[in-house]
Ligand code: TZP
């Protein structure tokens with residue numbers, strides 16, 4: 001088979017895989033857990049985030065062994081299921097599969113999204129982190145449900161973050177990825193949320209703005225962000 005025909009068939013195969021993934025309506029607010037920042041278990045964080053109205057949460061754990069992360073995720077999923085919260089597991093497609101969580105969030109060095117899709121099936125939610133316009137452009141052809149781009153602004157929640165892409169970078173990504181759901185991450189707060197959405201983000205993912213400070217205030221912080229996001233006048 002010629003090189004050209006082979007590449008052409010590969011492109012068609014990729015498009016067909018993308019077509020089997022049903023478009024999902026994802027919420028505008030995407031909280032991410034952080035056990036060190038809050039001093040709370042992931043299950044407890046899910047409960048507080050859900051008290052404030054969150055319905056879609058990512059479980060992110062960078063310090064535990066896989067077995068401990070599995071146990072934490074298992075407990076968190078019980079709470080999530082009881083409260084109708086969709087739970088996405090960061091990094092670990094194996095843990096998402098074993099627990100039948102709602103999906104997985106993959107980074108550039110994790111399992112390739114195509115492989116995670118084969119493991120988890122068409123109905124799983126698969127998200128993919130990107131840090132540059134080029135990475136986002138390539139990700140638009142992958143069998144994922146959303147692309148995350150960031151850091152958009154300076155962040156203190158990630159070790160060794162990539163360079164910030166700013167609102168201009170976010171706008172360029174929006175222009176490159178067609179209708180793919182785009183989640184902005186990194187340093188999102190009340191003062192920049194409006195500009196972030198106007199630059200083309202469909203949703204905002206946050207750690208610090210929701211979880212730093214008194215854990216008793218987590219639910220109120222979520223509720224305040226949801227209020228801002230639901231009240232279009234705040235955003236236009
Ligand atoms: N990826 C890019 S920035 C970031 C991740 C996980 C951290 C986001 O946290 P914060 O506190 O909302 O900046």
Ligand code: MG
Nearest residue numbers: 091106107110
């Ligand atoms: Mg990762």
